[in-house]
Amino acid sequence: SSPVPRKLFGEIRSPGYPKPYPNNNISIWNIHVPKGYVVKLTFKYFDLEPSESCFYDYVKIKADKKNLGRYCGQLGSTTGNHPGRKEFVSKGNRMHLAFHSDFSNEDNGTVIPYRGFLAYYQAVDLDECDPNNAVEEEERPQCQHFCHNYVGGYFCSCRTGYQLQSDHHSCKVECSSELFTEASGYLSSPEYPQPYPEDLRCNYSIRLPKGLSIILKFLEPFEIDDHQQVHCPYDQLKIQARGRQIGEFCGTESPGSIETNSNEVDILFLTDESGFSRGWKIHYTSEKIRCPQPVPRDQFTIIRDLQPVYQFQDYFVVSCKTGYNLMEGNRKLLSFTAVCQADGTWHQSMPRCEIVNCGSPTDLTNGAFIYVNEPANNSYQSVITYQCNKPYYDIVTGTGGDSFTCSSEGTWVDQDGQVRIPTCLPVCGKPVSPITEVQR
Amino acid sequence: ILGGKPAKAGNFPWQALTAIHGRGGGALLGDRWILTAAHTILPKGAGGNNVSLEQLAEEANVFLGHTKVEELHKMGNHPVRRIFIHPDYDPKDDYNFNGDIALLELKHPVTLGPGVLPICLPDTTNTTFYMDGHVGYVSGFGVEKNFISNKLKYVSLPAVAREKCQSWLDSKKRGLPMIFSENMFCAGFLTVKRDTCQGDSGSVFTVLDTGSGRWVATGIVSWGIGCAEGYGFYTKILNYLDWIKGIVREE
Numbered sequence: 001s002s003p004v005p006r007k008l009f010g011e012i013r014s015p016g017y018p019k020p021y022p023n024n025n026i027s028i029w030n031i032h033v034p035k036g037y038v039v040k041l042t043f044k045y046f047d048l049e050p051s052e053s054c055f056y057d058y059v060k061i062k063a064d065k066k067n068l069g070r071y072c073g074q075l076g077s078t079t080g081n082h083p084g085r086k087e088f089v090s091k092g093n094r095m096h097l098a099f100h101s102d103f104s105n106e107d108n109g110t111v112i113p114y115r116g117f118l119a120y121y122q123a124v125d126l127d128e129c130d131p132n133n134a135v136e137e138e139e140r141p142q143c144q145h146f147c148h149n150y151v152g153g154y155f156c157s158c159r160t161g162y163q164l165q166s167d168h169h170s171c172k173v174e175c176s177s178e179l180f181t182e183a184s185g186y187l188s189s190p191e192y193p194q195p196y197p198e199d200l201r202c203n204y205s206i207r208l209p210k211g212l213s214i215i216l217k218f219l220e221p222f223e224i225d226d227h228q229q230v231h232c233p234y235d236q237l238k239i240q241a242r243g244r245q246i247g248e249f250c251g252t253e254s255p256g257s258i259e260t261n262s263n264e265v266d267i268l269f270l271t272d273e274s275g276f277s278r279g280w281k282i283h284y285t286s287e288k289i290r291c292p293q294p295v296p297r298d299q300f301t302i303i304r305d306l307q308p309v310y311q312f313q314d315y316f317v318v319s320c321k322t323g324y325n326l327m328e329g330n331r332k333l334l335s336f337t338a339v340c341q342a343d344g345t346w347h348q349s350m351p352r353c354e355i356v357n358c359g360s361p362t363d364l365t366n367g368a369f370i371y372v373n374e375p376a377n378n379s380y381q382s383v384i385t386y387q388c389n390k391p392y393y394d395i396v397t398g399t400g401g402d403s404f405t406c407s408s409e410g411t412w413v414d415q416d417g418q419v420r421i422p423t424c425l426p427v428c429g430k431p432v433s434p435i436t437e438v439q440r
Numbered sequence: 441i442l443g444g445k446p447a448k449a450g451n452f453p454w455q456a457l458t459a460i461h462g463r464g465g466g467a468l469l470g471d472r473w474i475l476t477a478a479h480t481i482l483p484k485g486a487g488g489n490n491v492s493l494e495q496l497a498e499e500a501n502v503f504l505g506h507t508k509v510e511e512l513h514k515m516g517n518h519p520v521r522r523i524f525i526h527p528d529y530d531p532k533d534d535y536n537f538n539g540d541i542a543l544l545e546l547k548h549p550v551t552l553g554p555g556v557l558p559i560c561l562p563d564t565t566n567t568t569f570y571m572d573g574h575v576g577y578v579s580g581f582g583v584e585k586n587f588i589s590n591k592l593k594y595v596s597l598p599a600v601a602r603e604k605c606q607s608w609l610d611s612k613k614r615g616l617p618m619i620f621s622e623n624m625f626c627a628g629f630l631t632v633k634r635d636t637c638q639g640d641s642g643s644v645f646t647v648l649d650t651g652s653g654r655w656v657a658t659g660i661v662s663w664g665i666g667c668a669e670g671y672g673f674y675t676k677i678l679n680y681l682d683w684i685k686g687i688v689r690e691e
Contacts, residue, residue: 429654
């Protein structure tokens with residue numbers, strides 16, 4: 001009897017093989033492969049004395065406390081039980097081989113030299129997760145939730161919200177700090193849609209990069225213990241965004257879809273010591289947080305390429321109609337751009353457009369100006385006309401004439417676009433009261 | 441002004457009263473120039489008086505805007521910035537008033553009105569104003585009947601043909617070798633007592649240009665032999681237009 005070393009493969013030979021085996025021989029082999037494997041045995045060569053029911057010489061194979069057969073004979077012999085190419089596979093990691101030869105191998109006085117056998121065995125991975133591979137009930141892998149086989153072993157894991165216990169098989173609900181960081185995903189009460197366990201203190205946190213807004217969509221069924229008169233006295237589903245509670249839910253009416261406008265959402269699920277409700281499931285998604293639609297403050301403001309929706313990192317450019325200036329307070333702006341920030345606000349508030357004011361026209365020495373149109377002010381498109389103090393002065397203008405208009409650039413310009421104002425020159429030789437000779 | 445009439449307000453709004461070396465006259469050009477006679481600034485026979493033009497400008501008094509001397513004074517002096525004397529004028533030559541023309545630049549432009557208006561200068565091509573018999577008017581605050589006038593007077597005088605002027609000069613027995621240059625003309629009468637006189641120097645001889653309806657200065661009261669004893673002699677402005685425009689434009 002010789003234990004076979006715990007190898008992954010090997011061969012077993014009858015005594016003296018390939019020479020004929022001796023008489024009166026009992027040889028035992030205990031094949032032992034590492035745990036997580038099973039033994040697979042095949043006979044490369046088998047030549048034993050055939051006999052009815054293998055009464056004389058035989059090889060007996062046992063594994064998992066079961067006989068796998070008793071074999072003898074030769075290939076093609078009518079008596080006996082030749083194993084042929086049969087594969088003998090154990091359920092466990094052991095296999096027992098026993099060889100027995102009687103006192104002679106004569107046949108009608110002729111000694112026939114039966115050679116014996118040559119067998120090969122190998123360790124084959126045991127899929128511990130296949131319940132059909134269990135050796136005995138108590139040895140079956142008892143992964144409570146998920147079983148994962150690998151060569152030479154297996155391990156257990158648990159469903160979301162459960163924690164693998166120290167026995168590496170059982171799972172216990174653990175939902176006190178579940179963290180979700182993907183752009184979208186699913187979360188539900190433990191066991192959903194089966195009734196959730198009691199005494200739960202679950203906390204599901206969704207954390208996404210700034211600038212994203214989380215949208216929660218409740219799926220059906222939605223079922224949390226409630227009360228007709230009192231709001232959520234037994235079990236509560238609380239939803240918080242950036243530390244601020246935005247809702248507390250129970251009952252059977254689904255909250256539907258909730259836009260949180262936040263990149264950080266916490267979902268607290270608290271249950272008492274009893275109940276038989278099926279719980280809840282949420283599909284969360286995210287999108288870039290939105291900013292309020294920009295609205296012009298007055299009718300002279302132009303928002304370029306207005307978009308139907310503005311989201312994080314979007315921007316808009318504002319300008320004014322001709323003759324109007326962009327103003328922020330009392331400050332004139334050359335341009336304006338606002339960017340949608342991560343918190344859903346614009347980084348600058350909308351400016352206003354103020355009509356261009358050219359200021360008071362330059363006074364004309366020895367002359368004056370009058371406003372041509374109404375109202376008489378210095379705003380864009382106002383028109384003035386310069387005049388000289390007649391009859392003592394005459395006006396001398398450029399080619400643009402004596403009328404000046406308040407331009408969009410904030411200057412008074414004549415019809416040629418020039419800013420130079422006319423000049424009043426003295427009128428010579430025109431006395432108001434010339435001498436008049438009467439008597440002749 | 442001898443044999444003239446009192447001027448009414450607004451008749452000669454260009455008339456200036458000067459007080460540089462005694463009383464003189466002048467005429468407003470534009471709104472900041474006074475046209476006058478050079479000898480009112482640098483009199484002939486003044487001897488070795490070496491006062492600079494800058495000092496003369498500082499001390500010059502110019503009045504505008506009224507026909508009464510007292511009212512003129514009340515209205516205030518118009519300070520002079522600079523004085524321009526024609527380079528041909530020689531204060532040492534007692535008998536030659538050639539180049540008797542000067543410009544005074546006022547420090548501040550005057551505001552025109554009914555009492556203060558400029559005179560026009562003649563067109564460079566128009567010589568008709570100097571033709572024999574063309575009547576002009578001269579105003580001034582000068583002497584009348586041995587008394588200096590406190591009110592502005594004016595007199596109408598005809599221009600006289602050059603040969604008549606020269607002929608009359610030659611006939612004078614006083615022996616003053618006065619020069620009658622081409623830059624002068626004479627006007628007035630031989631026997632009618634109408635003339636300009638001392639104190640009128642610098643005032644302008646004006647004619648009405650009927651084409652434009654404007655009064656034009658054609659001469660400056662310059663010199664004569666006595667007053668109302670013959671013709672009076674005037675600086676011919678037409679010959680000094682380039683000089684006047686050159687100074688006025690540059691300044």
